[in-house]
Amino acid sequence: MSKNLRVRFAPSPTGALHIGGVRTALYNYLLAHKLGGTFILRIEDTDQTRFVEGAENYILDSLKWLGIMPDEGIGVGGPHAPYRQSERKELYKVYADELINSGKAYYAFDTSEELDAIRAVYESKGSAFQYNALTRVKLNNSLFMSAQQVHEIIASGTPYVIRLKVPAKAEIRFQDSIRDWVHVHTSSIDDKVLMKSDGMPTYHLANVVDDHIMEITHVIRGEEWLPSAPLHILLYQAFGWQPPQFAHLPLLLKPEGNGKLSKRDADLGGFPVFPLEWKDPQTGTVSKGFKQEGYLPAAMINFLAFLGWNPGTEQELFSLDELISAFSLDRINKAGAKFDVNKAKWFNEQYLKLQDVASLATQYLPDLPKKEAESFVHLFLDRITFPQELGEKVKEFTELPTNYEEAVVQNKWNEESQKGLQVLYDTLPMLELWEADSIKQFIQVKLEEAGIKMGKVMQMLRVALSGNGAGPDLMISMELWGEEQVLNRLKNALETFSKR
RNA sequence: GGUCCGUUCGUCUAGGGGUUAGGACACGUCCCUUUCACGGAUGAAACACGGGUUCGAUUCCCGUACGGACUACCA
Numbered sequence: 052m053s054k055n056l057r058v059r060f061a062p063s064p065t066g067a068l069h070i071g072g073v074r075t076a077l078y079n080y081l082l083a084h085k086l087g088g089t090f091i092l093r094i095e096d097t098d099q100t101r102f103v104e105g106a107e108n109y110i111l112d113s114l115k116w117l118g119i120m121p122d123e124g125i126g127v128g129g130p131h132a133p134y135r136q137s138e139r140k141e142l143y144k145v146y147a148d149e150l151i152n153s154g155k156a157y158y159a160f161d162t163s164e165e166l167d168a169i170r171a172v173y174e175s176k177g178s179a180f181q182y183n184a185l186t187r188v189k190l191n192n193s194l195f196m197s198a199q200q201v202h203e204i205i206a207s208g209t210p211y212v213i214r215l216k217v218p219a220k221a222e223i224r225f226q227d228s229i230r231d232w233v234h235v236h237t238s239s240i241d242d243k244v245l246m247k248s249d250g251m252p253t254y255h256l257a258n259v260v261d262d263h264i265m266e267i268t269h270v271i272r273g274e275e276w277l278p279s280a281p282l283h284i285l286l287y288q289a290f291g292w293q294p295p296q297f298a299h300l301p302l303l304l305k306p307e308g309n310g311k312l313s314k315r316d317a318d319l320g321g322f323p324v325f326p327l328e329w330k331d332p333q334t335g336t337v338s339k340g341f342k343q344e345g346y347l348p349a350a351m352i353n354f355l356a357f358l359g360w361n362p363g364t365e366q367e368l369f370s371l372d373e374l375i376s377a378f379s380l381d382r383i384n385k386a387g388a389k390f391d392v393n394k395a396k397w398f399n400e401q402y403l404k405l406q407d408v409a410s411l412a413t414q415y416l417p418d419l420p421k422k423e424a425e426s427f428v429h430l431f432l433d434r435i436t437f438p439q440e441l442g443e444k445v446k447e448f449t450e451l452p453t454n455y456e457e458a459v460v461q462n463k464w465n466e467e468s469q470k471g472l473q474v475l476y477d478t479l480p481m482l483e484l485w486e487a488d489s490i491k492q493f494i495q496v497k498l499e500e501a502g503i504k505m506g507k508v509m510q511m512l513r514v515a516l517s518g519n520g521a522g523p524d525l526m527i528s529m530e531l532w533g534e535e536q537v538l539n540r541l542k543n544a545l546e547t548f549s550k551r
Numbered sequence: 552g553g554u555c556c557g558u559u560c561g562u563c564u565a566g567g568g569g570u571u572a573g574g575a576c577a578c579g580u581c582c583c584u585u586u587c588a589c590g591g592a593u594g595a596a597a598c599a600c601g602g603g604u605u606c607g608a609u610u611c612c613c614g615u616a617c618g619g620a621c622u623a624c625c626a
Contacts, residue, residue, distance in 0.1 A: 061626095063626050095626065097626080098625055163623085174552090177552060178552065179622065181553090181622085212624050230556070234555095235554070235555065239553070239622090240554090241622080244623085244624050247624040248624055253625085254626050274620060274621095275620055276620095276621090277555065277556060277620070278554070278556085278621040280555095281555090301557085304618095309618055311619080311620080357563065357564085358563070359563090361563085361564060364574095365573085367575060385558090386556095386558065387556095387557075387618090387619065388563065388564090391562050391563065391576070394562075394575080394576050395576095396576090397577090400589095404589085432589090433589040434589075459586095509586075510586065519586090519587085520587080521587035522586070522587060523588080524584090524586090525586075
């Protein structure tokens with residue numbers, strides 16, 4: 052632990068940042084902050100065909116919203132700039148050449164079409180083609196050409212790729228922080244392309260080179276990278292570098308059935324998979340964001356942290372700082388976690404209740420007088436999941452009831468309740484102090500004087516005033532409606548019901 | 552197909568050779584509340600299967616089943 056811990060989050064700017072990627076970023080952030088390390092953001096944009104305008108900013112905005120900004124890299128700069136792989140293009144070429152010169156890699160001239168054709172043949176025979184020690188001897192590459200020949204082909208402008216010469220018989224092993232020892236035989240690893248014919252490196256090369264140059268000590272990434280980890284180890288070995296510590300995170304799975312969580316599942320389940328709203332610049336399709344749905348950043352962080360990790364105690368609510376001190380790689384699970392919206396909502400409700408009433412009031416009920424707005428927040432905070440429901444609730448509350456909950460009317464509308472409501476309508480104007488407690492007292496007294504049991508009337512009063520059989524505290528509601536409004540509503544209800 | 556990874560309540564998970572297998576979400580019931588929600592209490596609910604090892608296995612090992620990831624000049 053003498054070396055300073057350095058971790059990175061390295062997304063591709065191919066679209067909106069998926070929630071699984073957000074969790075990966077979070078775990079990297081947590082570990083870095085826990086151990087006084089550095090959290091780096093690097094953009095892996097080596098596939099020019101998949102580049103999407105705005106994706107990089109989206110990633111940055113998302114991390115910013117969640118409060119897990121990098122210490123170094125995109126958006127902040129640092130000693131290893133640039134942090135965008137497309138801007139480091141020349142660098143990878145140098146390292147690829149190094150492998151060529153040391154005989155660890157070779158030029159290959161097979162075209163994509165040729166390889167596709169070979170794959171098709173293998174597939175028709177029920178097997179899969181591998182570009183490896185067995186097949187490379189028969190393919191169009193530099194392995195059995197003279198230096199002169201190779202030079203001529205390349206000089207003539209023939210497109211080429213550079214492939215890693217994977218040893219035929221070796222066992223690759225590494226100790227993953229989450230999965231312990233993983234071993235793979237090199238016979239199952241392809242001679243992967245390191246440099247593409249467009250001069251860009253593939254993920255594998257760029258990733259290994261950058262992680263080494265940027266002195267990354269821990270690679271925390273999704274499980275989808277586990278199968279290529281042995282290849283990466285091979286690359287570190289080929290360069291004579293010390294590999295970082297790997298930690299392959301369990302996948303985030305769809306809520307129903309099995310499989311990786313996808314945008315489609317989210318649409319089906321009616322919840323987002325992206326932190327922020329995303330408009331695809333190509334198709335114009337707009338995808339929902341957790342932020343716009345009303346999820347609080349702290350709730351998202353807490354929820355996400357618990358998808359695949361737990362503190363080992365029974366505490367569930369953790370602030371970001373608490374997560375930092377509780378976090379450790381060895382408490383991460385191996386198995387994938389299904390995404391459960393209900394749990395996400397629950398976390399949001401917990402954090403919503405912790406929010407400052409005054410700021411909720413100004414933010415979500417900006418058109419109301421401060422004091423009134425705050426009263427509404429108090430009234431509804433326990434009954435909502437997302438803050439923007441506040442506006443809907445208030446609107447519903449303020450509007451006159453258009454219909455009355457039938458079941459309640461059926462049951463409770465009778466001579467006694469009718470008389471009760473009439474008494475209240477007649478006497479309420481005499482109440483001096485229009486305030487919840489005195490309203491309650493007053494109603495008690497007046498009904499008692501009239502010989503009517505409160506229980507017979509209250510439910511009906513609620514329906515008369517709000518239209519609904521259930522809702523927030525009726526006395527406080529009456530206070531908020533105000534005397535005139537209450538009387539008006541009572542009058543309307545009495546008229547409507549007496550026609551029955 | 553091949554390689555790799557995984558499997559405790561419906562879901563997220565704790566635990567780990569001898570436990571009444573614990574918690575949370577969701578669900579049911581009750582209490583609180585003259586309603587509902589919140590809150591509290593409580594209930595139902597799980598060690599994939601088969602072999603081994605062992606006095607004893609859910610826990611360790613091996614198989615099987617099931618699931619997943621990967622298998623591109625994508626990341």
